Amino acid sequence: MNDVSGERKRVLVIVPAWNEEQALPGVLDELASRLHGVDVLVVSDGSTDRTADVARSRGVALLNLPFNLGVGGAMRAGYRFARREGYDVTVQVDADGQHSSADVSLLVDALDEQDADVVLGARFAGVGNYETRGPRRWAMSVLSRVLSRIAGTRLTDTTSGFRASNSRAIALFASDYPAEYLGDTIESLVIASRSGLRVRQVGVGMRPRAGGTPSHSPVKAAVFLGRAMLALLIALTRPLAAAPEGVQR
Amino acid sequence: MSGYPFAVGICVVLVVFLVVLMRTRRLREKYAILWIVVGIGVVVFAAFPRAVEWLTHVVGVQTPSNLLFAIALLVLLLVCIQLSTELTELEEETRTLAEEIALLRYDLESARPRQDDADAPGFDRDAGGEAGRESSIGSGPDRGRQSGGSGN
Numbered sequence: 001m002n003d004v005s006g007e008r009k010r011v012l013v014i015v016p017a018w019n020e021e022q023a024l025p026g027v028l029d030e031l032a033s034r035l036h037g038v039d040v041l042v043v044s045d046g047s048t049d050r051t052a053d054v055a056r057s058r059g060v061a062l063l064n065l066p067f068n069l070g071v072g073g074a075m076r077a078g079y080r081f082a083r084r085e086g087y088d089v090t091v092q093v094d095a096d097g098q099h100s101s102a103d104v105s106l107l108v109d110a111l112d113e114q115d116a117d118v119v120l121g122a123r124f125a126g127v128g129n130y131e132t133r134g135p136r137r138w139a140m141s142v143l144s145r146v147l148s149r150i151a152g153t154r155l156t157d158t159t160s161g162f163r164a165s166n167s168r169a170i171a172l173f174a175s176d177y178p179a180e181y182l183g184d185t186i187e188s189l190v191i192a193s194r195s196g197l198r199v200r201q202v203g204v205g206m207r208p209r210a211g212g213t214p215s216h217s218p219v220k221a222a223v224f225l226g227r228a229m230l231a232l233l234i235a236l237t238r239p240l241a242a243a244p245e246g247v248q249r
Numbered sequence: 250m251s252g253y254p255f256a257v258g259i260c261v262v263l264v265v266f267l268v269v270l271m272r273t274r275r276l277r278e279k280y281a282i283l284w285i286v287v288g289i290g291v292v293v294f295a296a297f298p299r300a301v302e303w304l305t306h307v308v309g310v311q312t313p314s315n316l317l318f319a320i321a322l323l324v325l326l327l328v329c330i331q332l333s334t335e336l337t338e339l340e341e342e343t344r345t346l347a348e349e350i351a352l353l354r355y356d357l358e359s360a361r362p363r364q365d366d367a368d369a370p371g372f373d374r375d376a377g378g379e380a381g382r383e384s385s386i387g388s389g390p391d392r393g394r395q396s397g398g399s400g401n
Contacts, residue, residue: 077351
C-alpha cells in the first residue's frame with residue numbers, strides 16, 4: 001500500500017456496524033490478519049448488543065454512537081474521525097462480512113492508478129459470482145446508467161458500500177454525507193461528482209450476505225427505483241454546500 | 250341569535266392561551282405568530298362578515314363558507330410543512346451531536362487507557378513524557394492529536 005513516491009499512506013478501514021456482534025469478530029480478525037499497517041475503526045451505530053465490546057476487545061478504534069443514525073450517519077462520523085486524525089485514505093467495509101478484506105488494497109491502489117478520489121468496489125464488473133435477477137436488477141441497471149453519466153465514467157454497482165476515499169473525498173464527506181435513504185450510496189456519489197471529485201470503480205467479488213436474501217419482488221423493486229430516482233433528482237438539483245478547505249487543495 | 254360574538258370569543262380565548270404559553274416559555278414565538286395572525290383574521294371576519302362575502306366574489310368562489318374551509322386547509326397544510334422542516338433541522342442537529350458524542354467518547358476512552366487498548370491510534374504521541382507530568386485527564390495525548398488533526 002505504498003504510493004508512487006514510495007511514501008507510506010495512513011489508511012483507515014471504517015466498519016459501520018449496527019448490532020453485528022455475530023459477524024463482526026470474523027470481519028475484524030480477517031482484516032487484522034490480511035492487512036498490516038492499516039488502522040481499523042468500528043462505528044457502532046447505536047448497537048444494543050455487544051458490538052462495541054467486540055471492537056474494544058480486538059483493540060481497534062471505536063466510535064460509539066449513542067443511537068442509530070443509519071449508514072450515512074455512521075460513515076460521516078467515521079470521515080470526521082479520519083479527517084481529525086489526519087488519515088490519507090479511508091476504506092469503508094461492511095460489518096456483515098460481504099466484502100473481502102483482500103480487496104481493500106485493490107481499492108486503495110486504484111486510487112493512485114486511476115487518479116481517482118473515490119473508488120467503488122463493484123460487484124457486477126465481471127469479477128466474482130454475485131448475481132441479482134429480475135426487477136431489482138433492472139432497477140439497479142437504470143440507476144447505474146444515470147449515475148455513470150453524472151460521474152463521467154462507467155459505474156456498474158452504484159449501491160456498493162465498499163469504497164475507498166482519498167483525503168479530498170474525506171474532507172468533503174466529513175462535512176457533507178447524507179443520512180437519507182440511499183444517501184450514503186447514491187447521493188454521496190452525486191455530491192462527489194458535482195464537487196469535482198473523480199469517481200472510478202474496480203471489480204471485486206462479493207460473498208453473499210450473512211443473513212437475509214435480497215428481495216426479487218417487482219413491487220419492492222419499483223418502490224426502490226422510485227425512491228432512488230427521487231433521491232437522484234434532489235441530489236442533482238439541490239444547491240451545493242460550500243466546499244471544505246481540503247477539497248480546494 | 251348571531252354566531253359572530255361566539256366566534257370572536259373563541260378567538261380571544263385562543264390568543265390569550267397562546268400568550269400564556271409564550272409567557273411561560275412553553276411555546277416559541279415563531280410557532281405562535283401564525284396562530285395569532287389566524288386568530289386576529291377570524292376576529293376581523295366575524296366583526297365584518299361583509300368582508301368574507303366581498304372576498305368570495307373577488308376570488309370567484311360560490312359560497313363564503315367554502316372559501317373559509319379552503320383557507321383553513323391551506324393554513325393547516327403550511328403549518329404542517331413548517332413543523333416538518335423544523336423537525337428535519339432538529340434531526341440534523343441531533344445527528345451532529347451524536348457524532349460529536351461518539352468522538353468525545355473515543356477521546357475519553359483513549360485518555361483513560363486500559364491495558365488492552367494502549368496501542369489504540371492517537372495514543373502513541375508523547376504519551377510517555379507528558380502524561381506523567383500532567384495530572385489532568387490525558388491532556389498530553391489529546392493535545393498531540395489536536396495538532397495532528399489540524400495539520401491535514
